[in-house]
Amino acid sequence: MKEQLIKSMQRNQFVNMMYMAQDGKISKRRIKIIKIVGDSFQAYCFSRKAKRTFTISNVLAVIPIIHKEREIIC
Template structure:
């Protein structure tokens, strides 16, 4: 997980995470990783439109956001 987060941070590429909140809710977030620390990350959250802190243990999955292609023509 840490490798994926670091790679996206270095390449400045947003990614999608599945996150377990402190209240036990599972949410899907699009983030831009800004800094990585032991146990947590600082990232820009596109859903909340602000910088947020995410605990590493609560990130259930992370993946590259695939570009959507226009197939109309």
């Protein structure tokens, strides 16, 4: 999981993440990873509109968001 997070950070990608909080609640969040330190990482969470710190072992799934340009042919 840590490798996926590092790749997303290096590519400056937004990520959809399934995360389990310390109390066991599961949430889906859209984040942008700022930095990874040890077993945790800091990211901007678009759901909470704030910087948050997450534990890597609590991340259940990570899906990079890829934006593609659409062409209009006339």
